[in-house]
Amino acid sequence: MIRTALRIAIVSAALSGLAVSSASGQTRYRLDGSSTIEAEFCLGPCDCAPSVRTGPARGVFTLTFDHMDPLFTYYAVSDVQIIASPVDGVAVMRLVGSGTYQIGGEVAVTHRLQLALHWEENDMDFLFDSGFGVVDPAHPFPEISSRVESDLVICTQLDLNLLATPVRCPGDLTGDGEVGIQDLAILLHNFGLVEGATPDDGDMDEDGDVDLPDLAYLLAQFGAQCP
Numbered sequence: 001m002i003r004t005a006l007r008i009a010i011v012s013a014a015l016s017g018l019a020v021s022s023a024s025g026q027t028r029y030r031l032d033g034s035s036t037i038e039a040e041f042c043l044g045p046c047d048c049a050p051s052v053r054t055g056p057a058r059g060v061f062t063l064t065f066d067h068m069d070p071l072f073t074y075y076a077v078s079d080v081q082i083i084a085s086p087v088d089g090v091a092v093m094r095l096v097g098s099g100t101y102q103i104g105g106e107v108a109v110t111h112r113l114q115l116a117l118h119w120e121e122n123d124m125d126f127l128f129d130s131g132f133g134v135v136d137p138a139h140p141f142p143e144i145s146s147r148v149e150s151d152l153v154i155c156t157q158l159d160l161n162l163l164a165t166p167v168r169c170p171g172d173l174t175g176d177g178e179v180g181i182q183d184l185a186i187l188l189h190n191f192g193l194v195e196g197a198t199p200d201d202g203d204m205d206e207d208g209d210v211d212l213p214d215l216a217y218l219l220a221q222f223g224a225q226c227p
């Protein structure tokens, strides 16, 4: 029992040390290029042949420490924006929403990601849940590697295979460890790009353009000094 309590304490201490990785307690995450979406249409009980499409997913979200209990550390997941292309880049889906993430455990480090996302193009809402799973030792926290599967909505199910990594200094486009006038200048230079923009261009929400939400995000970070 003592050893179990010690193990919990060690896991909790390790996780709490990572919990507040910025002054605000918020950590910006970016989906790794290996992230994918699987879109399944017409699953049973729907009466047509299942069709599964797989393609790349990119995007961002923000993780905010919420609270701890003896076993788990809980985070709020906000500002989720995922751009997914389940059909070879032809059909683009924008999924936006929020959720929760918890990590901890008694014996092994386990985690669970739950997301409520809105598919903007089709005006459909999905609840995603990874269930509890052991954290992949190849991607320890603060990386988050998770497969979340949605509920079935009008014969459609969406599954996301996500690998998300913290953005070290969100808004710092120049890489000098602070968000300042030079970063703003880069974003403003690219302001109005409607496609093909990258985070280095000032596309802060990674939807391919540089527009007002990107500017608002950078301004919110303006003045930040990154250790």
Ligand SMILES: [Ca+2]
Residues within 6 Å of the ligand: 171, 172, 173, 174, 175, 176, 177, 178, 179, 180, 182, 183
């Ligand atoms: Ca900078």
Ligand SMILES: [Ca+2]
Residues within 6 Å of the ligand: 202, 203, 204, 205, 206, 207, 208, 209, 210, 211, 214
């Ligand atoms: Ca953008």
